[in-house]
Amino acid sequence: MEIIKIIGTDDTPNVILDADNEIFEISGRSLPEDVAAFYEPILDWLDDYADEAKPKTVFDFKLVYFNTASSKLILDILLKLEEMYEAGKDVLVRWHFPDDDEDMEEAGEEYADIVEVPFEQVSYPLD
Amino acid sequence: MDDKKVDIKDLLAFAYSFYKTVKEFKICLVYEGEVTHQIIKAFTSLTETNMDIDEESTSTQKKVFHVMVESLQNISKHANYLPTENQRKEGKGVFMLSKNDEAYCITSGNIVNNAKVQEIKSLLIKINNLDKDGLKSLYKQQIREGRITLKGGAGLGFIDIAKKTGNKLNFNFLSINDKYSFFVLNSKISRNLNTN
Numbered sequence: 001m002e003i004i005k006i007i008g009t010d011d012t013p014n015v016i017l018d019a020d021n022e023i024f025e026i027s028g029r030s031l032p033e034d035v036a037a038f039y040e041p042i043l044d045w046l047d048d049y050a051d052e053a054k055p056k057t058v059f060d061f062k063l064v065y066f067n068t069a070s071s072k073l074i075l076d077i078l079l080k081l082e083e084m085y086e087a088g089k090d091v092l093v094r095w096h097f098p099d100d101d102e103d104m105e106e107a108g109e110e111y112a113d114i115v116e117v118p119f120e121q122v123s124y125p126l127d
Numbered sequence: 128m129d130d131k132k133v134d135i136k137d138l139l140a141f142a143y144s145f146y147k148t149v150k151e152f153k154i155c156l157v158y159e160g161e162v163t164h165q166i167i168k169a170f171t172s173l174t175e176t177n178m179d180i181d182e183e184s185t186s187t188q189k190k191v192f193h194v195m196v197e198s199l200q201n202i203s204k205h206a207n208y209l210p211t212e213n214q215r216k217e218g219k220g221v222f223m224l225s226k227n228d229e230a231y232c233i234t235s236g237n238i239v240n241n242a243k244v245q246e247i248k249s250l251l252i253k254i255n256n257l258d259k260d261g262l263k264s265l266y267k268q269q270i271r272e273g274r275i276t277l278k279g280g281a282g283l284g285f286i287d288i289a290k291k292t293g294n295k296l297n298f299n300f301l302s303i304n305d306k307y308s309f310f311v312l313n314s315k316i317s318r319n320l321n322t323n
Contacts, residue, residue, distance in 0.1 A: 010168065010172070011164075011168060031167075031196055033164040035275065036275055065189065065192065065193070067193075067196050067197065067200065068197060068280075068283035068284050068287045069200070069275065069280060069283075071270060071283065071287075072270055072273065072274075072275055072283070073275070075270055075271070098185075100185060100186065101185075101186070101189065102186070103186075103189065103190070103193075103291060106263075110263065110266065110267055110270075113267065114267055114270070114271060126185070
């Protein structure tokens with residue numbers, strides 16, 4: 001499968017989707033000028049991946065900021081992972097948040113409430 | 128505005144009264160015009176630099192950033208133009224950031240069609256009547272049911288501002304004429320006095 005690798009900027013996140021090396025990660029800041037256009041290739045990639053998913057998929061979100069328009073697209077990603085899980089694949093979502101960021105922790109809890117997929121909250125210290 | 132000549136003396140006097148008003152309301156940033164993505168990036172980055180210098184807590188910084196982005200995007204995506212104005216791609220409006228010892232205040236203003244006033248007002252009243260848990264459920268409901276509009280909005284901005292600030296939203300609709308009103312929204316972010 002092709003690899004998606006997007007280097008983050010101050011308004012778009014870092015994205016690595018690499019099935020062979022089993023790296024699935026979105027990190028950084030997300031407030032793209034055109035959210036739908038930014039996330040479209042990512043959602044398409046996940047559709048393709050779902051058909052040939054690895055035995056276990058661990059998807060890491062390590063965002064420091066996202067706007068409300070991005071929050072909807074993040075949910076779309078999680079819903080794709082939920083579909084995979086419901087189809088019998090082994091999926092784990094890891095939601096990383098800085099240990100002093102209650103809002104980001106809460107955002108993870110809210111997503112965990114909405115989607116039916118194994119969900120793990122991971123706090124990390126900010127330097 | 129018609130093409131009436133502006134008296135230069137009045138203009139200079141205005142510059143001074145503007146300066147005094149800005150000082151009086153402790154305004155750190157004031158803008159009137161089209162709100163593009165570049166403007167949003169410039170304003171948030173400028174404000175982050177200033178908050179760093181003021182050694183504002185990370186939590187306050189993040190909340191101010193959040194509310195600025197959502198308020199500015201509201202203008203950019205939802206502002207209407209008067210028929211006499213030149214339409215631009217992005218909406219235009221007024222944005223102000225002010226600060227006192229207790230809080231940051233974010234105020235935005237833009238033109239809306241009167242037909243939309245009731246809908247916006249009801250949503251804001253609904254939000255202001257909810258407690259933290261109520262806001263969480265409304266957010267979860269809207270993120271599930273809402274769709275990204277052509278303009279790229281998720282219908283979550285006001286809810287998110289209320290959730291992040293923990294304060295009520297102040298708002299007003301001032302009548303321009305029988306078709307349009309000027310919508311003003313103001314939110315307050317308490318300054319977290321913890322050092323970190």
